Amino acid sequence: MIAVRRSETTLFTSREATHDNDTVALTHRAGLVRQFGSGLYGFTPTGERVRRRLIDAVDAELRAIGGQRISLPQLNYSGIWERSGRWESFEGEMFTFENRDGKRLCLAPSHEEGVVHLVDGAVRSYEDLPALYYQVGRKHRDDHARNGLLRLKEFTMKDAYSLHADADSLDETYERVRAAYVRLFEALDLAFVVAAAENSVMGGSASEEFVAPVETGTLDLRHCTAEDCRFGVTDESPGWASVGGICPDCGGNLVAGEGIEIGHAFKLGTRYADAMDLTVDGPDGDEWRVHMGSYGIGIERLLHTILAQQSDDAGCRWPDGIAPFGASIVPLAYEGAIRETADRLYRELGAGETLLFDDPGQTIGERFAESDLLGIPRKVVLGNQFRETGAVELECRDGTTRYVDPDEVAAVVSGTRSGD
Ligand SMILES: [Zn+2]
Known part of the structure; x- marks a missing residue:
């Protein structure tokens, strides 16, 4: 890891960034993103952290319930989409084009068809099921862009797909993924409800949305x-x-009030197996249609929602383990004995990802403000107390402080979680 x-x-x-949505303004003020046009954003080094x-937090939950990671192409020929019948139904929201050979392609807005293609002919027996596959990749939808990271034309999605020999098996895995989503959103300190939803363009029999209450x-x-x-219930x-x-x-x-959909789980039944003729051999050699579930979490939207629910007047606040840096080192002035100790702590804390405020052009007030704006959970302050007693002030993002010996800082920082 790099400090x-x-x-x-x-x-x-x-300082200048403004937007009629406070959360969008904050993503710019904290320097997380740069806009590339309507619905398109680039992530800065801080934002990408x-x-x-x-992504790592979502990935860990999916692995914990037996998800196997895959990677499917974002560029799809029209063939699989014509087989499923969604080339037409996704029209308007799907980016489609023709290449120089006159072939029709799209940028995949979802990957139910892709997963069917991946397993078709390889998963042959009911004994090969159930299976849970997932990926974290880019999706493209020609949506009407709105409110920064909330609605994008290109975004990152964790999409998971489960395959089953029968409906009972689908119900079982669906509950397992649902429980994993609840654990994940709770670990991210999000307030959320679960609302029944329409399956619309996904098809299938039932679906639920995980919705976070927010102002906008x-x-x-x-x-x-x-x-x-x-x-909860939504207008959908x-x-x-x-x-x-x-x-x-x-x-x-x-x-x-209003809410943001942070996750969606679908029971698709045999909707895709019917359309794309996906079967496995049953115990008596008869053909069984494969049941499917599909489960999505939008990563950028999750980031926006965390800020919308948790930020304060000073700037970003992040759940444990999500902040761009685990700690900042804030020297009163970067010189003399303070500088020596700051450099030593910087080396010791580096593994936990640390930001050292060593820029001579900044006042200590500016250093405090910037650390809080970024939402760094702990400030290691080398100030007047250090000059007088040699003690370092450890200040948490919630304002609680304590004094520790410089030799103990690394152990204390790695042993505490923000807010402890
Ligand atoms: Zn109730």
Whole structure:
């Protein structure tokens, strides 16, 4: 892992960035992204650190439930999409074009067809199932771009696909993925509910959306306020029009607001096997249609939602393990004995990813503000207290402080989580 000196890197932070959505403004002020046009964003080194850590967190949950990672091409010939019948139904939202050989292609907005193609002819027997495959890659949708990272034309998605010999097996894996999503979103300190949803262009029998309540979202949401109840309905839910002010699950109160879809799980049944003729041999040699599930999490949207729910006036706040740097070293002035100790701590903390504020052009106030703007969970401050007593001030992003001996800083920082 690489530690970073403030004087040797570009942080892309900005005082000027404004946007009518506070979260979008913050992604620019904190220097996480640069816009490349409507619905297109590039990630800076700082933003990419956060994006990577979110991907790693999602990846770990999928591996923990037996997911096997795959990688499918983003560029697809029209053939598999014509077989599934979605070349037409995705029209408008799918980027399609013709290459110089006159072949029709698309940038895949989803990969149900791709997974069917991957396993077709290789997975032959009901005994080869169930299987859970996933990938983390780029998706393209010609959506109407809105609110920064919330709705993009190119975005990163963790998409998982499960394959089954029968409906019971699909139900079982669906519950396992659903539980993994709940664990993941809880670990990311997100408030969220689970809403029944329409399957629309995905097809199949049932689906659920994981929806995070926010001030400005993409969905109208009514959700239960009772602790431990995750009931919600959105304007995309089948029961939207009929639900009143009382939670049908627990009798608690429903509140109205907006939400962001952070995850979606679909029971697809045999919709793709029927269209694309995907079968396995059953125990008596008869042909069984393969049942499928599909499960998605949008990475950039997850990043936006974390900021929308958790940031404060000073800037970003991140769940444990997601911040771009684990700690910052903030010297009152980068010179003399302070500089020596700052450099030593920088070397010792480097493995945990550290930002050293060594730029002579910054005041200590600016260093504090920038560290907080980036959402770095711990500041190691070498200030007046250090000059007087040799103790280092360890300040958490929530404002709690304590003094420790410089020799103990590495152990204390690696042993504490933010907020402890
Ligand atoms: Zn409830």
